[in-house]
Amino acid sequence: GAGVSQSPRYKVAKRGQDVALRCDPISGHVSLFWYQQALGQGPEFLTYFQNEAQLDKSGLPSDRFFAERPEGSVSTLKIQRTQQEDSAVYLCASSSGTGDYGYTFGSGTRLTVV
């Protein structure tokens, strides 16, 4: 597609519920990133994929967070047993990986845990 598409745009979850957030990167982009943006803060790195390989997951805040990109295109960020502190905007970004550092961000998914 023309841009990075994220769905849903908004998600309200009850505490303890599992959620899945989807990211459709730009077609052909090998690199994919997930960031978490808490209210009033800058985005913070969660995880990075190159094709289907998850090369860095050092930013995932707990073992309740899990990300996958099984076919090297669409990625899903899953949060199990959501907590109130998980409320944030989750941003996905992709790049061609050619070294031009041309990253395109999606509009994000705003997760509210009640």
Place this chain on the structure above:
Amino acid sequence: AQSVTQLGSHVSVSEGALVLLRCNYSSSVPPYLFWYVQYPNQGLQLLLKYTTGATLVKGINGFEAEFKKSETSFHLTKPSAHMSDAAEYFCAVINNFNKFYFGSGTKLNVKP
């Protein structure tokens, strides 16, 4: 280690006035530096980036930034603010592994 500090969480200017948003970085490797803009309920849009070459970088919407290694700064400027420039601006540095480190953001308010 990489980090970014943005001075001033809120900046207010009059329409037509100079915009100056400050960014200082810390990087253990030659930095690649970025400015992004975020409008309400939207994702991040790239304004400009410095990777190598000319230290004065021109971006979209009339913005520019200058990489000053001696001052570890990458301040964003625009000669004349427009109402449409009201948004939140993020400075970021990237490490060798393509991981962005963002500042905490500066909200720009433009007064008529």
